[in-house]
Amino acid sequence: MTVKMKDIASALGVSMVTVSKALNNHPDISKKTRERVNAKVKELGYRPNLTARSLSTGRSSLVGLIVPDLANPFFCEIAKGLSKTLREQSYFVVVSSSEEDPMLEEQEIDNILAHRLDALVVASCQLSAEAFRNTRFGDTPLIFVDRAFEGLAHFVGCDDYAAGKMAAEHLLSVRCKRIAHIRGPQNSTGIRRLKGFMDTMTKNGVDVPSEYVVQALSVDVDGRNQGAEALKRLMSLQRPPDGIFCYNDILATGVIVQADKQGVRIPEDLAIIGCGNLHFDDVIQVPLSTVDQRSREIGSRTAKLILELVATDEDAPKKIRKIVLQPRLVIRASTDRSFRKR
Amino acid sequence: MTVKMKDIASALGVSMVTVSKALNNHPDISKKTRERVNAKVKELGYRPNLTARSLSTGRSSLVGLIVPDLANPFFCEIAKGLSKTLREQSYFVVVSSSEEDPMLEEQEIDNILAHRLDALVVASCQLSAEAFRNTRFGDTPLIFVDRAFEGLAHFVGCDDYAAGKMAAEHLLSVRCKRIAHIRGPQNSTGIRRLKGFMDTMTKNGVDVPSEYVVQALSVDVDGRNQGAEALKRLMSLQRPPDGIFCYNDILATGVIVQADKQGVRIPEDLAIIGCGNLHFDDVIQVPLSTVDQRSREIGSRTAKLILELVATDEDAPKKIRKIVLQPRLVIRASTDRSFRKR
DNA sequence: TTGAAAGCGCTACCAA
DNA sequence: TTGGTAGCGCTTTCAA
Numbered sequence: 130m131t132v133k134m135k136d137i138a139s140a141l142g143v144s145m146v147t148v149s150k151a152l153n154n155h156p157d158i159s160k161k162t163r164e165r166v167n168a169k170v171k172e173l174g175y176r177p178n179l180t181a182r183s184l185s186t187g188r189s190s191l192v193g194l195i196v197p198d199l200a201n202p203f204f205c206e207i208a209k210g211l212s213k214t215l216r217e218q219s220y221f222v223v224v225s226s227s228e229e230d231p232m233l234e235e236q237e238i239d240n241i242l243a244h245r246l247d248a249l250v251v252a253s254c255q256l257s258a259e260a261f262r263n264t265r266f267g268d269t270p271l272i273f274v275d276r277a278f279e280g281l282a283h284f285v286g287c288d289d290y291a292a293g294k295m296a297a298e299h300l301l302s303v304r305c306k307r308i309a310h311i312r313g314p315q316n317s318t319g320i321r322r323l324k325g326f327m328d329t330m331t332k333n334g335v336d337v338p339s340e341y342v343v344q345a346l347s348v349d350v351d352g353r354n355q356g357a358e359a360l361k362r363l364m365s366l367q368r369p370p371d372g373i374f375c376y377n378d379i380l381a382t383g384v385i386v387q388a389d390k391q392g393v394r395i396p397e398d399l400a401i402i403g404c405g406n407l408h409f410d411d412v413i414q415v416p417l418s419t420v421d422q423r424s425r426e427i428g429s430r431t432a433k434l435i436l437e438l439v440a441t442d443e444d445a446p447k448k449i450r451k452i453v454l455q456p457r458l459v460i461r462a463s464t465d466r467s468f469r470k471r
Numbered sequence: 472m473t474v475k476m477k478d479i480a481s482a483l484g485v486s487m488v489t490v491s492k493a494l495n496n497h498p499d500i501s502k503k504t505r506e507r508v509n510a511k512v513k514e515l516g517y518r519p520n521l522t523a524r525s526l527s528t529g530r531s532s533l534v535g536l537i538v539p540d541l542a543n544p545f546f547c548e549i550a551k552g553l554s555k556t557l558r559e560q561s562y563f564v565v566v567s568s569s570e571e572d573p574m575l576e577e578q579e580i581d582n583i584l585a586h587r588l589d590a591l592v593v594a595s596c597q598l599s600a601e602a603f604r605n606t607r608f609g610d611t612p613l614i615f616v617d618r619a620f621e622g623l624a625h626f627v628g629c630d631d632y633a634a635g636k637m638a639a640e641h642l643l644s645v646r647c648k649r650i651a652h653i654r655g656p657q658n659s660t661g662i663r664r665l666k667g668f669m670d671t672m673t674k675n676g677v678d679v680p681s682e683y684v685v686q687a688l689s690v691d692v693d694g695r696n697q698g699a700e701a702l703k704r705l706m707s708l709q710r711p712p713d714g715i716f717c718y719n720d721i722l723a724t725g726v727i728v729q730a731d732k733q734g735v736r737i738p739e740d741l742a743i744i745g746c747g748n749l750h751f752d753d754v755i756q757v758p759l760s761t762v763d764q765r766s767r768e769i770g771s772r773t774a775k776l777i778l779e780l781v782a783t784d785e786d787a788p789k790k791i792r793k794i795v796l797q798p799r800l801v802i803r804a805s806t807d808r809s810f811r812k813r
Numbered sequence: 814t815t816g817a818a819a820g821c822g823c824t825a826c827c828a829a
Numbered sequence: 830t831t832g833g834t835a836g837c838g839c840t841t842t843c844a845a
Contacts, residue, residue, distance in 0.1 A: 485831080486831070488831070488833080489831060489832070499830055500830070500831085501830065501831095504830080504831090523837090525837090526837045526838065526839090527837050528837085529837075
């Protein structure tokens with residue numbers, strides 16, 4: 130049916146080896162032969178079978194990506210950045226969504242590895258590194274994005290401690306006095322953003338009572354509801370907060386919607402800052418101040434790292450790479466309380 | 472390095488064939504042998520090499536997906552629905568974004584086909600079927616989603632004529648008198664939504680002057696800017712419209728933002744309805760009325776279609792399948808002019 | 814500069 | 830119920 134290398138070879142009266150070398154730009158093929166091969170390839174509409182190539186070279190030109198929620202703009206951007214940069218080298222991205230379910234994530238990792246990827250990128254929702262210790266990655270390089278597990282594999286993400294600090298400082302700068310945090314999962318991002326936030330509060334002599342730190346049970350798939358629930362709880366306190374740092378923008382969006390329902394004015398009664406900088410943050414009911422995590426760049430940097438990894442010699446000494454991007458503060462209406470300063 | 476089937480076989484003192492059959496649940500393997508094999512597989516941490524399997528079976532367990540913009544929630548949802556349903560059969564989705572560039576799309580299709588996918592799903596940004604006639608798909612089934620090319624391949628999408636009609640009827644029902652349309656590309660979706668809209672206007676005796684139909688040059692990647700530009704143009708007309716049907720929600724979002732800038736009140740001065748029902752439509756500055764295109768379902772229905780296609784015999788008579796979902800009207804604040812009725 | 818042969822890991826056919 | 834053998838389509842020595 131489909132035309133294969135053999136067909137090109139016999140049509141040209143040369144061997145398969147010659148065709149193969151010509152196609153792979155091997156130096157020891159004459160220009161003339163190469164041209165003849167290329168012409169025939171076009172004529173017959175030949176397309177190399179990457180599966181076969183993959184089997185013999187051990188390279189698949191495929192990179193896996195597993196994220197908690199494929200519909201979350203933050204992870205979409207990572208996927209897009211990754212795919213865009215990788216495409217230049219004819220790589221494709223195989224995706225899967227773990228739905229924030231650690232078990233499902235583990236299972237998907239196991240399944241996707243069977244495809245002999247050249248690298249696997251995971252924004253993990255595991256709370257411990259256990260799952261990764263049990264999994265056999267073979268020689269597939271693993272790259273964590275966004276969420277880190279120290280020392281286990283490569284990492285590309287943003288400085289979460291700095292993000293927490295930045296958000297905290299910003300809320301203080303707009304004169305918030307009672308500052309709460311809707312925190313994320315017990316993983317690197319959740320813990321570091323919390324720590325950056327808390328340390329900054331302490332440093333500035335601002336007390337954060339324990340009831341001001343609310344744990345969200347889901348931050349992506351069910352993030353909006355969780356944000357709304359957290360706000361209800363915070364506003365029912367004797368002394369409700371006047372500023373909230375949300376672990377991510379999905380939660381923050383839920384908070385904003387719920388605030389409107391309860392008649393809590395943003396930013397007058399309550400300043401809100403999130404984390405992520407999703408592509409619709411600027412158009413929501415109250416444009417959301419946030420800490421930009423540079424998601425697109427996480428994707429492209431990861432892609433570059435992968436290209437480096439596959440380019441270096443198989444047996445070259447491998448050390449774990451760690452790429453940490455600095456977050457950026459993006460101020461919008463949800464914390465714009467400049468009127469109070471006056 | 473990695474353990475392969477041969478290792479299992481020799482460890483057990485049986486042949487590779489036996490192991491292979493046991494793993495694939497072949498009927499002619501004794502229960503006992505199967506159990507022994509499974510135990511050894513677990514013990515050694517064996518994982519079948521799908522590349523090798525793919526080469527010998529001709530099946531890759533991979534489905535390709537090419538969309539105009541991976542960061543657009545509409546296409547994300549399709550990807551998610553597709554991936555979620557396919558995963559149950561251990562299929563994975565390979566993605567690529569064409570960036571609304573027909574040339575790039577054609578090139579990506581060509582590249583991705585080299586991976587011998589079991590099916591290729593495309594939300595095409597081509598304006599003609601030319602590109603598809605030139606491409607050799609081999610025996611890879613092609614499924615168009617969202618945008619159709621009649622008779623060329625399978626299709627899963629929504630009834631765009633009905634969508635246009637629905638939007639038009641809704642704008643009429645909220646007493647709009649001067650109704651404009653920011654139209655999309657010259658493809659099936661753009662043309663049918665326009666036609667559904669126009670026919671409905673005509674049927675209701677409402678004239679739509681040609682300057683009320685504005686063509687957006689980009690609807691996804693640069694959709695928001697295009698929406699804003701279109702609004703500027705429409706509002707500068709002698710007789711600006713009091714209702715706009717936007718080809719999609721990205722454009723509509725741009726319109727809403729621009730309206731705010733220009734002091735045009737929505738929905739009081741101008742009612743806006745979009746198309747798509749993106750997951751953040753309900754939280755934007757003015758919650759957006761829209762025609763739900765059931766994107767997630769497009770994904771899952773496509774997945775089911777693919778599973779059917781791969782299940783049916785290779786040489787079975789193949790007829791082109793066409794799955795058309797009915798859109799649904801979702802009313803939100805951007806067209807809520809009920810106050811005028813009173 | 815070109816090519817013959819071996820092999821990548823697995824499945825399928827047919828025989829035992 | 831089990832296994833030998835021959836591929837799947839390509840790349841990679843090594844020899845010519």
